[in-house]
Amino acid sequence: MKDLDQMYIPTFADVEAAHDRIVPYIHRTPVLTSSYINSLAGAELFFKCENFQKAGAFKVRGASNAVFGLDDETAKRGVATHSSGNHALSLSYAAGQRGIPCHVVMPRTAPQAKKDAVRGYGGIITECEPSTSSREEVFAKVQVETGAEFVHPYNDHRVIAGQATCSRELLEQTDGLDAVIAPIGGGGMVSGTCLTLSNIAKDVAIYAAEPEQADDAYRSFKAGHIIADDAPNTVADGLKVPLKDLTWHFVSNHVTDILTASEQDIIDAMRLTWQRMKIVMEPSSAVPLATILKNPDVFKGKRVGVIVTGGNVDLAKLPWMQS
CATH class of the missing domain: 3.40.50.1100 (Rossmann fold)
Known part of the structure; x- marks a missing residue:
């Protein structure tokens, strides 16, 4: 792994440049709400729907x-x-x-x-x-x-600057957020969220959500250094990869907390959004909602941006249909 001093750490100017560069090739995805899910959470949730993105994901x-x-x-x-x-x-x-x-x-x-x-x-x-x-x-x-x-999936300054455009849009679409939460695997989206919010919305808390069965980011955050699992097993297949030095820089400096959810919590949250919001999200995308419902005291009464990272699901193998 490269020493962080040898890596380029992206700036908000890179985010602005990325926004201009990628506009012709991406969707400006909608922000959706559900009064029913708000009542369950005891908070106002604003779902940034990257499941409607080109290629079906924020990446x-x-x-x-x-x-x-x-x-x-x-x-x-x-x-x-x-x-x-x-x-x-x-x-x-x-x-x-x-x-x-x-x-x-x-x-x-x-x-x-x-x-x-x-x-x-x-x-x-x-x-x-x-x-x-x-x-x-x-x-x-x-x-x-x-x-x-x-082009590394997440430990790349170009990738992180691109992912940061998601929360930049979210802030333009939703006023007065108290917090933003996103799933964390390798940390590309969370790093991009940190990059944007730490520059233009410093008062907004940043949370990361992770499966209990792939909780290396949670353990890293508590320990103060990267702890990497080689092959974790979780229904949230997009969150099985470990943090790297560049993403750890953002996570360790800007994330308020990392919260975890069980496999059943994740499946239940995924099914809830399918049923109530009529949107297709993949298991990794359901982890933030699962952690919000599991930790109501953390989010009670707050306005929370929830980044729905993708909707690429194998419809023949939905997790609630497995024996």
């Missing part, structure tokens, strides 16, 4: 910023990444928009819907075992063979 923001920020010579070699799904399909989408190759290393256990989406956008998949170590080992071989530009 198209960071991917598009990285791809369209490349010079022509670098872009010719294409881009490459490792991802359990949403970054893979988002980078494939962005690369397709620019007309360059995209090479993706994905766990063999990644949802079929996400693999199909990657291939649909023109991405070239190499499978690996479902662990961080296997993912990084296989990716190293792919990068050597292709010479493509590595």
Whole structure:
């Protein structure tokens, strides 16, 4: 891992530049509310619906910023990444928009819907075992063979600046927020949220939400240093990856707290939003609501922005339908 001093830490000027760069390639996603869910939570919740984003997830923001920020010579070699799904399909989408190759290393256990989406956008998949170590080992071989530009799913200043445009929009769409909460895996969205709020909404608290069965960010936050799990097991497949040095910089300096939810909490929250809000969100996206409902005292009476990170679900394998 690089020393943080050798890495570029994005600024809010980078967020503004990213916003201008990616506008032609993304949706300005809506903010939805539910009076029923508000009554359950004892708070006013404003759902920033990145499940309606291009490629079905917020990650198209960071991917598009990285791809369209490349010079022509670098872009010719294409881009490459490792991802359990949403970054893979988002980078494939962005690369397709620019007309360059995209090479993706994905766990063999990644949802079929996400693999199909990657291939649909023109991405070239190499499978690996479902662990961080296997993912990084296989990716190293792919990068050597292709010479493509590595766009890390989250530990990349271009990606974080792109993700930060989500909370920038949320602040424009919703007045007077007391807090914003987002899921945390590797920390790209949370880092982007920190980048935006710490610059233009310093009084808004930032919470991260994580599965109990993949709680390395929670344990890292409490310990004061990165603790990485190699292969956690959770229904929230997008949150299985560990923090890295750049995302840890933002999390450790700006996050108010990290809250966790059980597998059943996550499934219940996902089903609740499907039933009451009529929106499709994936398990990772349900973790913030699950933690809000589990910790009512933290959010009671507050106006809370809830970032719904994606909606790429395998409809044949909904978690409440599994035996």
